[in-house]
Amino acid sequence: MIPLQFMEERNYLVTWKKYLPVIRLHLKRSLSEDQNFKLNITDFESAGDRGKSGYTFSLILDNGKVTTSVSGSPVARDLYELLKTDEVSKAFFADRIVKIAVGKTFVLSIKTTSVPVLQ
Numbered sequence: 080m081i082p083l084q085f086m087e088e089r090n091y092l093v094t095w096k097k098y099l100p101v102i103r104l105h106l107k108r109s110l111s112e113d114q115n116f117k118l119n120i121t122d123f124e125s126a127g128d129r130g131k132s133g134y135t136f137s138l139i140l141d142n143g144k145v146t147t148s149v150s151g152s153p154v155a156r157d158l159y160e161l162l163k164t165d166e167v168s169k170a171f172f173a174d175r176i177v178k179i180a181v182g183k184t185f186v187l188s189i190k191t192t193s194v195p196v197l198q
Contacts, residue, residue, distance in 0.1 A: 090127040091157035097122065099165065102187075106171050109191040120185045123154065137180040143172035154181070 095102075098118070105114040123134050136155035139146045143163065149156040158179065162168040171177075178190045 109189040114189040
């Protein structure tokens with residue numbers, strides 16, 4: 080029998096796909112300064128009700144690999160699924176640490192730092 084957590088649909092994938100062009104833009108801009116932009120909570124509420132657990136998360140990608148657990152947050156998990164399959168995003172994450180977070184005010188923030196190359 081498959082555990083329930085693996086049977087969950089990717090409810091937020093379609094919503095994140097809608098935001099992908101703006102996320103790409105803010106990823107690029109995050110090279111020079113931290114980025115913040117407001118998400119439309121209605122988009123996410125229509126994809127699935129998170130109830131008390133909410134939509135907040137912190138996702139850290141080190142060289143494109145997630146270093147934080149996304150299993151407990153379908154919203155974060157679906158964003159990561161989208162970013163890891165998007166060729167433009169994958170190229171951006173190379174040799175960088177990127178922190179993507181959504182807080183209680185429904186603002187998505189992106190902070191990017193370069194990974195030092197060892198000689």
